[in-house]
Amino acid sequence: DIVMTQTPLSLPVTLGQPASISCRSSQSLVHSDGNTYLSWLQQRPGQPPRLLIYEISDRLSGVPDRFSGSGAGTDFTLKISRVEAEDVGVYSCVQTTQFPFTFGEGTKVEIK
Amino acid sequence: QVQLVESGGGVVQPGRSLRLSCAASGFIFSSYDMQWVRQAPGKGLEWVAGIWYDGNSKYYADSVKGRFTISRDNFKNTLFLQMNSLRAEDTAVYSCARGRTHLSAWGQGTLVTVSS
Numbered sequence: 001d002i003v004m005t006q007t008p009l010s011l012p013v014t015l016g017q018p019a020s021i022s023c024r025s026s027q028s029l030v031h032s033d034g035n036t037y038l039s040w041l042q043q044r045p046g047q048p049p050r051l052l053i054y055e056i057s058d059r060l061s062g063v064p065d066r067f068s069g070s071g072a073g074t075d076f077t078l079k080i081s082r083v084e085a086e087d088v089g090v091y092s093c094v095q096t097t098q099f100p101f102t103f104g105e106g107t108k109v110e111i112k
Numbered sequence: 113q114v115q116l117v118e119s120g121g122g123v124v125q126p127g128r129s130l131r132l133s134c135a136a137s138g139f140i141f142s143s144y145d146m147q148w149v150r151q152a153p154g155k156g157l158e159w160v161a162g163i164w165y166d167g168n169s170k171y172y173a174d175s176v177k178g179r180f181t182i183s184r185d186n187f188k189n190t191l192f193l194q195m196n197s198l199r200a201e202d203t204a205v206y207s208c209a210r211g212r213t214h215l216s217a218w219g220q221g222t223l224v225t226v227s228s
Binding site: 037048049050060092096100101102105106 | 147149156157158159162171172173174207209211212213214215216217218219220221
């Protein structure tokens, strides 16, 4: 199974400041079709997960452009350019390149 | 508006069975692969099972293989998870999610508690 390792697991951030979360996979996430199926999910308190970013850097329609994804192969990053109060929650990376799908442990973003 | 609504959760004794449902609306259900994902209390997300859009291929996590069965009824726009031989470690919120290359929509989840 592919192991997804996120850092940090806790991220206190000042409102208006940037935030960055790293996700590393134990093997390449490049699919045989050439695409890399690495997504980022946001889970606000008491809410189900919500897809933010897919295929490393594509933002789902309606997701604010302060969220961006980057990376390749086994190293990926989610960045929030300026954290807002509504961004509080847990952020998880997930690989859907191969079964079983696997998630990172989650990074808890909170306001300082 | 895309909507996924799970039902069927509850408290069940170890070794017993439970069947979860996920009612889909707002999209062409029969065109999408579907997944079940669970989250134990205070823990991260864990993928449980997946099924192709036509039901012809199914995939399971090792932790549930042989005990859980995923299925779907494309006429009723409903996804199912039959859970047998339940264990305490199966206690979690179970959510259905749409898609395979990316999980673009999620339900609120239904809580399954396995306890004597």
